[in-house]
Each structure stands twice: as structure tokens, then as C-alpha cells.
Amino acid sequence: MTVWPEARTGEVDDFNTVDMTINVGPQHPATHGVFRMVLTVDGEMVVDCEPYIGYLHRGLEKLTENHDYRQSMGWWDRTDYLAGMCCEFAYCMAVEKLAGFEVPERAEYIRVMMAELSRILSHFMFLGAFGADVGSFGTSFIYAWRERERIYDFFEEVSGDRMFPTYFRPGGVQMDLPENYESRIRELLGWLEQGLEDFDGLLVGNEIFVERCRGLSPVTPEQAINWGLSGPMIRATGLAHDIRRAEPYSVYPRLKFNIPVGRNGDVFDRFMVRMAEAYQSMKIVEQCLEQIPKGLVLNPDLPKTLRIADAECYVRTEGTKGEYGVYGMARGGVNPYRMKLRSPSFCNLSALREMVVGHYVADAIIILGSLDIVLGEVDK
Amino acid sequence: MPIDSFGDALFGLPSWIDAIIRIVLVVLAMTVVVIYLTYGERKVVARFQQRLGPTETGPAGLIQGLADALKLVTKEDIRPTNADRWVFELAPYATFIPVLMMLMALPFAADWGVRNLTLGLFYVFAILGLNIVGILMAGLGSGNKYALLGGVRAAAQMISYEIPLVISLLCVVMITGADANPDGSNGVGSLNLNVIAALQADRPFLVLQPLAFLIFFTAMLSELHRAPFDIPVAESEIVGGYFVEYSGIRWSMFQLTEYASMWGFSVFGSVVFLGGWAWPYGMFDWDAPWWAQLAATMVKSLLFITLIFWVRTTVPRLRIDQLMSFCWKVLLPMSILQMAMNGVILVYDWPQELLAASSAAGAAVLIAIIIRRAVRRPSRDLVGTYKTLGAPAQ
Numbered sequence: 001m002t003v004w005p006e007a008r009t010g011e012v013d014d015f016n017t018v019d020m021t022i023n024v025g026p027q028h029p030a031t032h033g034v035f036r037m038v039l040t041v042d043g044e045m046v047v048d049c050e051p052y053i054g055y056l057h058r059g060l061e062k063l064t065e066n067h068d069y070r071q072s073m074g075w076w077d078r079t080d081y082l083a084g085m086c087c088e089f090a091y092c093m094a095v096e097k098l099a100g101f102e103v104p105e106r107a108e109y110i111r112v113m114m115a116e117l118s119r120i121l122s123h124f125m126f127l128g129a130f131g132a133d134v135g136s137f138g139t140s141f142i143y144a145w146r147e148r149e150r151i152y153d154f155f156e157e158v159s160g161d162r163m164f165p166t167y168f169r170p171g172g173v174q175m176d177l178p179e180n181y182e183s184r185i186r187e188l189l190g191w192l193e194q195g196l197e198d199f200d201g202l203l204v205g206n207e208i209f210v211e212r213c214r215g216l217s218p219v220t221p222e223q224a225i226n227w228g229l230s231g232p233m234i235r236a237t238g239l240a241h242d243i244r245r246a247e248p249y250s251v252y253p254r255l256k257f258n259i260p261v262g263r264n265g266d267v268f269d270r271f272m273v274r275m276a277e278a279y280q281s282m283k284i285v286e287q288c289l290e291q292i293p294k295g296l297v298l299n300p301d302l303p304k305t306l307r308i309a310d311a312e313c314y315v316r317t318e319g320t321k322g323e324y325g326v327y328g329m330a331r332g333g334v335n336p337y338r339m340k341l342r343s344p345s346f347c348n349l350s351a352l353r354e355m356v357v358g359h360y361v362a363d364a365i366i367i368l369g370s371l372d373i374v375l376g377e378v379d380k
Numbered sequence: 381m382p383i384d385s386f387g388d389a390l391f392g393l394p395s396w397i398d399a400i401i402r403i404v405l406v407v408l409a410m411t412v413v414v415i416y417l418t419y420g421e422r423k424v425v426a427r428f429q430q431r432l433g434p435t436e437t438g439p440a441g442l443i444q445g446l447a448d449a450l451k452l453v454t455k456e457d458i459r460p461t462n463a464d465r466w467v468f469e470l471a472p473y474a475t476f477i478p479v480l481m482m483l484m485a486l487p488f489a490a491d492w493g494v495r496n497l498t499l500g501l502f503y504v505f506a507i508l509g510l511n512i513v514g515i516l517m518a519g520l521g522s523g524n525k526y527a528l529l530g531g532v533r534a535a536a537q538m539i540s541y542e543i544p545l546v547i548s549l550l551c552v553v554m555i556t557g558a559d560a561n562p563d564g565s566n567g568v569g570s571l572n573l574n575v576i577a578a579l580q581a582d583r584p585f586l587v588l589q590p591l592a593f594l595i596f597f598t599a600m601l602s603e604l605h606r607a608p609f610d611i612p613v614a615e616s617e618i619v620g621g622y623f624v625e626y627s628g629i630r631w632s633m634f635q636l637t638e639y640a641s642m643w644g645f646s647v648f649g650s651v652v653f654l655g656g657w658a659w660p661y662g663m664f665d666w667d668a669p670w671w672a673q674l675a676a677t678m679v680k681s682l683l684f685i686t687l688i689f690w691v692r693t694t695v696p697r698l699r700i701d702q703l704m705s706f707c708w709k710v711l712l713p714m715s716i717l718q719m720a721m722n723g724v725i726l727v728y729d730w731p732q733e734l735l736a737a738s739s740a741a742g743a744a745v746l747i748a749i750i751i752r753r754a755v756r757r758p759s760r761d762l763v764g765t766y767k768t769l770g771a772p773a774q
Binding site for chain 2: 020021022023028029030044131132133134135136137138139142143146202203206207208209211212360361362363365
């Protein structure tokens with residue numbers, strides 16, 4: 001008969017059983033990338049969970065120190081690779097704050113539009129992947145993919161690349177939008193609305209889905225603050241904490257939008273908050289289309305080579321997963337002295353053990369999915 | 381009734397040669413059906429998901445299943461070092477043989493089946509119970525924790541769901557008792573699948589027993605490990621469950637089992653509830669030729685299978701405790717209720733319309749229990765409220 005490693009060492013007889021460890025990841029259909037967690041289970045119940053990260057570590061911060069300010073753009077795209085533009089936004093803001101550049105108004109609007117479209121992109125990814133975690137056999141995944149492809153197509157028209165656009169520049173954006181951008185974005189928003197409706201019907205209108213998610217691993221606002229959660233994770237608990245409002249940047253103060261919040265902080269609320277946020281992002285993009293002025297998209301006074309004297313800054317933005325912060329430090333020269341990323345996925349993930357212990361194995365997978373981590377951001 | 385001729389020599393040959401010919405025909409049919417079911421599933425699911433499915437291998441991808449089978453057979457047969465050798469190697473056969481044996485009792489047409497058993501219905505689910513042994517063998521013998529979890533889950537689930545399954549079938553057997561005597565009085569029910577089919581010449585039992593049908597269909601999904609009851613093979617949790625360590629031909633045995641039992645269950649269900657080979661021909665008082673009867677059975681079983689595919693693509697997975705409580709707290713009481721209602725109506729010789737009406741009411745109750753929350757559509761309310769909650773717009 002087969003003997004488990006635990007059973008070989010532990011005292012096992014008819015009355016004393018041992019807990020079993022299950023390895024989930026880094027190659028596992030449910031880990032959203034190369035995350036690994038070792039679950040200790042008693043039957044179907046999780047009694048302990050030990051996460052392991054670092055499989056996607058690429059030395060982002062060190063690479064940034066060794067390249068000049070503009071060269072590093074591409075690395076930062078690849079942190080939250082589901083919403084590259086949001087990361088570029090934060091990085092560019094940090095560089096601008098260090099150097100003290102002005103950004104043309106048109107460029108600010110373009111940036112906000114792109115960041116909000118990226119947010120929709122990332123939230124669609126979550127909706128699709130979460131549906132697959134709950135077990136809807138890839139249908140939700142493919143639904144999400146359809147809308148994501150359309151956004152990606154638009155990104156390609158704008159920047160020349162789909163996933164890693166490298167479109168933002170310190171001091172503006174690389175080039176102006178294509179001529180037909182307004183009709184294209186409106187068309188896109190129509191599709192996205194339809195896509196969200198489809199998700200509403202496929203998942204939220206489903207008894208099993210609601211039954212599995214509602215009341216699962218509720219987080220109180222106090223716990224959320226203590227654990228350092230941010231983004232949809234903290235808003236699901238009922239706290240309307242959004243950097244776009246708490247510490248407004250770019251043109252967000254001029255835009256009208258609501259902050260969706262949940263009530264119980266459970267998995268269902270996290271799902272619903274992200275869905276409602278996608279609606280709000282669409283609203284923001286629409287307003288941008290109305291308000292966007294004509295003009296330059298890149299500050300013309302920029303030097304050929306950026307050299308920044310002693311400066312220090314911390315920039316907070318609302319990334320797709322939460323507070324995406326960049327701490328920058330310049331000590332002269334063409335390279336930054338330090339660029340530190342405060343990644344929301346990493347902070348949200350650190351609360352995984354507290355959320356998972358005491359639940360079923362199947363629920364552990366769902367809870368991990370509801371954190372909506374992206375490993376490029378966790379491992380940097 | 382053509383039942384009397386069933387079991388006679390088909391080609392005028394001795395009985396045992398005849399039996400072998402029938403077995404070979406059924407096994408060949410099963411192979412072809414399984415290959416095209418995998419193809420069909422991929423096509424149907426692809427359409428649900430706005431994809432095309434296989435298109436390249438042969439016209440419209442028609443020989444994709446054949447190519448897959450060929451690939452699987454030629455692949456290396458890997459046995460993990462940690463596995464229990466004989467348990468591991470025999471498990472696929474222990475899973476597959478009960479399904480094959482079940483196919484032997486199914487009446488595909490009035491005269492087309494391997495054997496016409498007097499206790500056919502009893503035989504089918506008795507044999508299917510053996511399936512669990514093979515799955516447990518695979519789960520325990522693989523030396524893999526995912527497989528162990530999958531095997532244990534499968535055993536718990538299949539044993540639990542067998543009870544409502546059997547009770548819902550017995551409800552139909554009770555009805556056959558009402559019909560069996562020509563003078564209309566209650567007789568003894570029949571477990572013979574051919575008799576059950578022939579008695580539905582005028583109307584399928586689905587009309588009389590919708591509640592039993594719903595319970596049967598749900599329990600059948602569970603027995604087949606199909607969504608939303610695919611917990612033992614949950615890909616996103618335990619990566620495939622009890623057959624995670626199998627490869628090549630042994631893995632294809634599990635695949636064969638899955639689709640063959642799906643087909644077998646569908647034929648079985650269409651014989652018991654949808655009239656099998658007898659309906660709708662009996663309605664027109666037309667003694668249908670064998671190929672028409674065969675076509676009727678196959679079309680009905682394909683309807684069943686399409687329904688299974690449909691459910692699979694749209695419905696998420698239950699959790700193990702929800703699965704168990706659904707079986708013991710909802711399905712089992714409802715199936716006993718159906719049985720009790722049938723009993724009362726049959727004992728007092730009340731008309732069949734009452735039978736249909738009471739069962740339909742029960743089915744409505746069951747559906748209401750299942751979708752009680754989804755009807756409220758929380759999403760629309762919540763997205764609406766979320767939009768207005770939180771910080772006010774600036």
C-alpha cells in the first residue's frame with residue numbers, strides 16, 4: 001500500500017491520524033501564475049497554509065537602478081502585467097516628481113483614460129479567472145477574453161503594443177491618440193458594458209456561484225487596515241478608501257465617479273466591488289472624452305538625457321489591485337539611485353494565511369482567486 | 381409486443397454465437413460513440429464559448445477524436461515509483477468493466493440489445509455501484525495526494541447520490557405496476573427495461589414523473605462526475621482527481637469510461653423516462669422498423685448528452701459539504717416524497733392525471749429550492765447600490 005512521507009514518520013494507527021500537506025503550485029491550474037502554497041489539510045479542511053513566492057523575481061528594482069529613467073519604462077510595464085499602463089503611470093509620476101516636470105493637460109487625460117481602460121482590462125481578467133476557480137469550465141474565461149482582446153486591439157492602435165505598451169513617458173505620453181479615437185473608445189465602452197452584463201448573467205445570476213461566495217472569509221475593516229490591504233480588498237469591507245479620492249493625482253479631481261464599497265468583506269463582495277468598479281472606470285473614460293483638450297502630449301522642454309539632482313519622493317496611485325506606490329530617490333547622474341515599488345498584490349497576499357485557515361480546500365482556492373494577485377507585482 | 385422475440389437468435393445462429401456477435405456490435409458502437417462524443421463535446425462547448433473547436437483534422441475536424449485516441453494509445457505508460465503497482469495498473473479496468481457490463485443490458489431497440497434481462501433496471505445500478513471500487517483503487521494506488529483526495533471525494537459522492545437515483549427509478553417502476561394489468565388494476569411493477577420502454581408507447585414517463593426525472597438527472601450528473609458535481613475531478617482544486625497520475629492507454633481507459641458511462645446513462649435515462657424505442661411510434665400505432673427504434677433511442681440519448689454539455693459549460697462547481705447537504709437534505713426527501721405520492725395515488729386507483737399533476741408540483745418545489753437565491757438576481761441590486769454607496773461624487 002502507498003505510504004505518504006508523513007505517515008512514514010508519524011505515529012499512525014487506527015485512532016491517530018496525521019494531517020496531510022498538499023502542494024498547490026507553482027505549476028497548478030489555480031495559482032494564477034507561479035505562486036505556490038503548501039496547504040496542511042485535515043481531510044478537506046485547511047489547518048495551515050504556507051505561501052512561497054519568488055518564482056517570478058526579475059530584479060525589477062535593481063534593473064531600474066542600472067538603466068536610465070526612460071529605459072526602465074519597459075520593466076515597470078511588467079510588474080502588474082495585466083494593466084501595464086497603470087504601472088507606467090505610477091513610474092512616470094515618480095520621475096516627474098523627482099525632476100519637477102510639467103505634464104501637458106491633454107497627456108494627463110490620455111493617461112487617465114488609458115489607466116482606466118487598463119483597470120477594466122485587469123478586472124475582466126479577474127472576473128474570468130475567478131469564474132474558472134469556482135469551476136465554470138473556462139466559459140467565464142473566454143467571455144473575459146473577448147472583451148480583453150478588444151481593449152488590447154485598441155491599445156495596439158494607440159501605442160503599437162498590446163500587453164506591454166511602454167506608451168507613457170516622463171513628461172507626457174509617447175504620441176497622440178489616433179484620429180478616430182473618440183468613436184473607437186465609445187464603441188469599446190458599448191462592448192464592455194455588454195460584456196459586464198454577460199458576466200452578470202453567467203456568474204452572479206447563478207445560485208451555485210452566490211452560494212459558494214457569499215459569507216466566505218469575511219474581513220472586517222479593522223482587520224483590513226491592520227493587514228495593510230488596499231484596493232478592492234479594503235473597499236469590499238466597507239471602507240471607501242481609494243487613492244484617486246484620498247490623495248487625488250493627475251486630473252482625477254475633475255472627474256465624477258463613485259467608489260463602490262461592499263458590506264461584509266467576503267469573497268462575494270470582492271467580486272461585486274470589482275464589477276462595479278469596471279462600470280465606474282467606464283464612466284471616467286466617458287468624462288475624459290468630453291473634457292479632453294487639444295494640445296501637446298509631451299512636454300517639449302525635456303532634456304535629451306534626464307539627469308536628476310538630489311531628490312526624493314513617494315508617489316501613490318490607485319493601481320488595479322490596490323495602492324501602487326513608488327518610492328524614488330535620485331542622487332544625480334542618469335540613473336535613479338533607488339526605485340522602490342510598494343506592490344498591492346504583495347501586501348494583499350500577506351493576509352492569505354489568516355483568510356484561508358479553517359476553510360475547505362475548495363474554498364482556499366477561491367479565496368486565493370478573490371485576492372486577485374498578479375505575480376509579476378508580487379515578485380517584482 | 382416485440383419483447384417476446386427479444387433474445388432469440390438474431391442471425392439464425394446458436395444462442396452463444398449470437399450473444400458474442402451482439403457484444404461485439406455493442407462494443408464497436410460504444411467505441412465509435414465515445415470517439416465522436418469527445419469530438420461532439422469539444423464542438424458543443426466551443427460554440428458555447430464562442431470558439432470553433434477542432435477544425436483541422438479531417439473535414440470540420442471530424443477525425444480529431446480518432447487522432448487523439450491514436451496518440452493516447454502510442455504514448456508511454458508511466459507508473460509512478462510511489463504507486464502501488466497492481467492496484468494502480470488494474471484500476472482503469474476495474475472502472476471500465478462495470479460500465480461495459482451495464483451496456484449489455486440496455487435495449488437500444490426492441491430487438492437490439494445483448495440480453496433482455498427481467499431485472500434489467502436492478503442490474504444496471506447494481507453493476508454501476510462497482511464503479512466506485514475502480515475509482516478508489518486509482519485514488520489510493522496512485523501514490524498522489526490529489527488522487528487520494530479525488531478518490532475519496534468520488535466514493536463519498538457516488539455512494540450518497542446512488543440513493544436518490546435508485547429511489548427515483550423505483551418511482552417509475554411503481555408506475556409500470558399500474559399499467560401492467562390489462563384491466564387497469566394495480567399489478568406488480570416490472571424491472572425489465574424493455575417492458576418499461578414498451579409501456580411508454582403512448583406517453584413517456586417524463587410526463588407522469590417530472591420530479592423523479594429531475595432527481596434522476598441531477599443524481600446522474602453526480603454519478604458521472606459532471607459539472608456542477610465534478611468535485612472528484614475538480615481541475616482548479618485537485619488538478620484532475622483520481623486519474624491525475626495516469627498517462628497513455630490507462631488514462632484513455634478512464635476517458636473511455638467517462639464517456640461510455642455518460643452514453644450508457646443517457647440511453648438508460650431515455651429508456652426509463654423518455655420512452656426509449658417505443659415512443660413516439662406507438663402513438664401512431666405504427667410498428668416501427670428496428671432502425672427507426674434505434675434512431676429514437678439515439679436521438680433521445682443525444683438530447684440527454686447535449687443537456688449535460690450545456691450544464692457543464694454554464695454552471696460553477698459545488699463545494700463538497702454543499703454537495704452532501706443537497707443530496708441528503710433536498711434530493712433524498714424529494715425522492716421519498718415522490719415515492720409516497722405515487723404510492724397513495726396508485727393504492728387508491730386515482731387517475732394518472734393526478735399522478736402527473738402531483739409530480740409536476742413536486743418538480744416545481746424542487747426547482748424553487750434550487751434557484752431560490754438566483755431568482756432574486758442580487759447582482760443588479762448590488763451593482764446599483766454600490767454605485768450610490770461610498771463617498772459622494774465630487
